[in-house]
Amino acid sequence: MSRPAFSPTIPVDALTELEAVAELAVLAEQIAHHDALYHGKDAPEITDAEYDALKRRNDAIEARFPHLVRADSPSKRVGFEPLATFSAVTHAKPMLSLDNVFSDEDAADFVGSVYRFLGVLPDNSIAFTAEPKIDGLSMSIRYEKGRMVTAATRGDGTTGENVTANIRTIAEIPQVLPADAPDVVEVRGEVYMAKSDFLDLNARMEAEGKQTYVNPRNTASGSLRQLDPKVTAARKLKFFAYALGDVSAPLADTQSGIVQRFRDWGFPVNPLMTKVNSVEELLAHYHAIGEARSSLDYDIDGVVYKVDRLDLQERLGFRSRSPRWATAHKFPAEQAFTTLTGIDIQVGRTGALTPVARLEPITVGGVVVTNATLHNEDYIKGIGNSGEPIREGRDIRIGDTVIVQRAGDVIPQIVDVVLDKRPPHAVPYAFPTKCPVCGSHAVRETNEKTGKMDSVMRCTGGFTCAAQAVEHLKHFVSRNAFDIEGLGTKQIDFFFGSEDPLMQIKTAPEIFTLQRRQEASPLIKLENIDGFGKVSVKKLYDAIEARRDIALHRLIFGLGIRHVGETTAKLLARSYGTYEAFEAAMKAAAEPGSEAWADLNAIDGIGEVVARSIVEFYKEPRNLTVLKALLDEVRPQEAERPTTEGSPVAGKTVVFTGSLEKMTRDEAKARAEALGAKVAGSVSKKTDILVAGPGAGSKLDKARELGIATMDEDEWLALIGG
Numbered sequence: 001m002s003r004p005a006f007s008p009t010i011p012v013d014a015l016t017e018l019e020a021v022a023e024l025a026v027l028a029e030q031i032a033h034h035d036a037l038y039h040g041k042d043a044p045e046i047t048d049a050e051y052d053a054l055k056r057r058n059d060a061i062e063a064r065f066p067h068l069v070r071a072d073s074p075s076k077r078v079g080f081e082p083l084a085t086f087s088a089v090t091h092a093k094p095m096l097s098l099d100n101v102f103s104d105e106d107a108a109d110f111v112g113s114v115y116r117f118l119g120v121l122p123d124n125s126i127a128f129t130a131e132p133k134i135d136g137l138s139m140s141i142r143y144e145k146g147r148m149v150t151a152a153t154r155g156d157g158t159t160g161e162n163v164t165a166n167i168r169t170i171a172e173i174p175q176v177l178p179a180d181a182p183d184v185v186e187v188r189g190e191v192y193m194a195k196s197d198f199l200d201l202n203a204r205m206e207a208e209g210k211q212t213y214v215n216p217r218n219t220a221s222g223s224l225r226q227l228d229p230k231v232t233a234a235r236k237l238k239f240f241a242y243a244l245g246d247v248s249a250p251l252a253d254t255q256s257g258i259v260q261r262f263r264d265w266g267f268p269v270n271p272l273m274t275k276v277n278s279v280e281e282l283l284a285h286y287h288a289i290g291e292a293r294s295s296l297d298y299d300i301d302g303v304v305y306k307v308d309r310l311d312l313q314e315r316l317g318f319r320s321r322s323p324r325w326a327t328a329h330k331f332p333a334e335q336a337f338t339t340l341t342g343i344d345i346q347v348g349r350t351g352a353l354t355p356v357a358r359l360e361p362i363t364v365g366g367v368v369v370t371n372a373t374l375h376n377e378d379y380i381k382g383i384g385n386s387g388e389p390i391r392e393g394r395d396i397r398i399g400d401t402v403i404v405q406r407a408g409d410v411i412p413q414i415v416d417v418v419l420d421k422r423p424p425h426a427v428p429y430a431f432p433t434k435c436p437v438c439g440s441h442a443v444r445e446t447n448e449k450t451g452k453m454d455s456v457m458r459c460t461g462g463f464t465c466a467a468q469a470v471e472h473l474k475h476f477v478s479r480n481a482f483d484i485e486g487l488g489t490k491q492i493d494f495f496f497g498s499e500d501p502l503m504q505i506k507t508a509p510e511i512f513t514l515q516r517r518q519e520a521s522p523l524i525k526l527e528n529i530d531g532f533g534k535v536s537v538k539k540l541y542d543a544i545e546a547r548r549d550i551a552l553h554r555l556i557f558g559l560g561i562r563h564v565g566e567t568t569a570k571l572l573a574r575s576y577g578t579y580e581a582f583e584a585a586m587k588a589a590a591e592p593g594s595e596a597w598a599d600l601n602a603i604d605g606i607g608e609v610v611a612r613s614i615v616e617f618y619k620e621p622r623n624l625t626v627l628k629a630l631l632d633e634v635r636p637q638e639a640e641r642p643t644t645e646g647s648p649v650a651g652k653t654v655v656f657t658g659s660l661e662k663m664t665r666d667e668a669k670a671r672a673e674a675l676g677a678k679v680a681g682s683v684s685k686k687t688d689i690l691v692a693g694p695g696a697g698s699k700l701d702k703a704r705e706l707g708i709a710t711m712d713e714d715e716w717l718a719l720i721g722g
């Protein structure tokens with residue numbers, strides 16, 4: 001099973017900061033993993049709804065804990081880096097993603113946020129376009145002097161893949177533009193495969209005894225990213241134009257005007273695009289498109305709303321990965337009834353016992369679902385984490401008929417139990433009190449912050465628990481830790497399970513002694529084992545060798561210290577610089593009241609529970625033994641010092657006061673933050689700049705008193721470059 005076992009056990013509102021840090025780390029890793037599969041290989045492992053739910057969970061946690069947003073947060077990234085198979089194209093203007101909403105209420109909020117941001121009363125004066133969200137892949141087609149010169153995929157938003165030869169095979173995309181086209185124009189839109197063409201293709205594949213394709217979107221993407229344009233040509237791809245990239249002269253004042261120009265030039269544009277003014281109209285159109293959905297010959301997964309006027313779009317600007325002037329209103333997830341045939345318990349790296357529902361296979365919205373997360377003991381019992389019954393009388397029993405949903409939360413969820421259909425012999429589920437892997441007893445700890453019992457039952461076996469040890473290794477080699485290519489989940493399971501001392505890997509340092517041990521092995525060598533072979537063994541050794549020099553934060557993260565996610569690891573690396581300094585400090589910090597303990601706690605972003613967890617880790621002799629062996633093998637690098645960007649206000653704390661005339665307060669704040677400044681609400685000694693508009697009062701007085709630089713709006717704009 002390649003799907004990572006992960007379930008948010010706690011509602012976002014109830015998360016502690018530590019849990020949030022840990023979960024954000026897991027989410028970043030998982031989302032990156034799914035991005036690579038989806039965008040890089042056109043072969044996702046999970047459904048889009050599941051993927052969206054992961055992203056939503058990430059966004060919700062980040063919204064609650066803005067200071068925990070990771071540098072590598074999925075909320076800041078678009079897509080995936082382009083494949084090296086194609087030459088790279090740097091987009092003249094970035095190709096971004098879209099923000100998502102999932103309910104009518106949130107769609108209305110989106111409209112409200114536009115008005116608020118612009119400082120306009122919500123009087124229906126702002127027009128929006130509403131158009132189907134085509135489930136294909138986005139494409140930027142550049143024309144110079146009326147001729148198609150390049151066509152590129154979105155890639156990571158900055159750089160895409162050059163697929164010009166393939167795009168030229170799509171008959172409905174013009175090769176030349178009429179004389180009224182500007183010298184440079186990039187027409188952007190979605191390449192897709194019609195449902196009917198997809199079905200035909202699959203019928204042909206089946207007739208030829210070949211493997212059929214999974215869905216039109218992935219097939220379209222795979223068909224386009226072919227080295228041989230003839231293959232693309234045979235697939236009958238189609239296109240809808242809906243956005244403008246780089247352009248040398250304005251085409252129109254509005255989104256709808258731009259699309260009209262595209263239509264005039266002969267591009268296919270979506271007939272269901274419309275212009276609306278009120279939330280009511282917008283939602284009516286959303287529901288109308290939803291009803292038409294199944295009768296359309298192309299897959300759509302929602303409706304995109306865009307502010308129509310380009311001047312307003314410009315004022316609204318962008319977040320790191322999406323425009324503020326648009327959002328995608330996704331269609332809801334689907335539900336289905338099925339039977340719960342069993343409950344498995346998985347044991348994670350930190351010993352957490354996670355129950356997984358085994359289901360009678362059921363198709364939910366086109367995807368077969370066989371298991372679902374059950375979160376934790378309380379969830380199965382039908383009581384909330386905080387102790388209040390949230391589904392009183394709705395405990396989940398083996399044999400129950402349950403309602404499975406593929407969105408709304410992470411991974412397939414059991415959203416309810418059909419009590420009428422409960423078999424008479426069904427008994428309440430008894431959650432194990434022993435680890436199913438090592439037999440150690442399992443406990444629910446008391447949360448130190450809240451004094452409440454933790455929702456997670458944990459195996460107390462620690463090092464002796466094989467499940468924890470193997471998960472530890474998997475963490476150690478994972479993407480954000482040692483990132484050893486060719487040493488994934490499957491291989492770790494193999495090496496961990498090996499009986500041969502010259503082959504087995506039970507602890508991290510043994511990864512680095514594998515080759516030496518193998519070279520000394522007179523008997524069975526790795527290369528003779530099924531699934532390895534000479535070439536891949538050599539590759540594996542090279543990959544391991546390449547990680548002997550390791551970034552300090554990767555090493556610290558890789559140790560798998562509880563509560564130390566990637567962000568914390570980076571903080572620690574940056575604060576201590578070298579591994580020696582870090583280890584010495586952690587050992588010294590074990591002394592109550594020591595300076596080292598105070599220093600550790602003083603690091604911005606590290607709280608007491610994290611600090612204690614690290615110190616405890618360094619108190620454990622078994623950890624020190626493993627660490628010593630590891631440091632005989634690897635050389636942690638000195639950590640990089642934080643880079644100061646070219647921005648004149650990076651790292652500065654800015655306060656705005658009084659009224660601003662050129663922009664709203666939200667706009668000012670967003671721009672300052674985009675340039676790396678911190679925006680604070682009140683003046684203190686830490687304030688670097690006070691931007692004071694007319695009517696500024698006490699804040700201005702205070703800033704003068706403290707000798708803080710003050711400037712007016714124009715001076716501020718001049719400083720940040722207009």
Ligand SMILES: NC(=O)c1ccc[n+]([C@@H]2O[C@H](COP(=O)([O-])OP(=O)(O)OC[C@H]3O[C@@H](n4cnc5c(N)ncnc54)[C@H](O)[C@@H]3O)[C@@H](O)[C@H]2O)c1
Pocket residue numbers: 034035037038039044045046047048049051052078079096097098100131132133134135136137138139154189190242243301304328
């Ligand atoms: N199943 C997985 O493992 C997996 C992994 C990664 C991404 N995904 C899926 O891929 C998509 C996520 O990534 P995303 O960043 O492309 O975001 P997105 O699909 O939610 O939104 C942005 C994209 O929408 C497209 N789009 C379609 N019609 C449009 C229109 N009329 N106007 C503007 N844009 C339009 C554009 O290509 C644009 O890039 C989601 O649907 C997600 O579920 C799935």
Ligand SMILES: [Zn+2]
Pocket residue numbers: 347435436437438439440459460461462465466467468
């Ligand atoms: Zn155990």
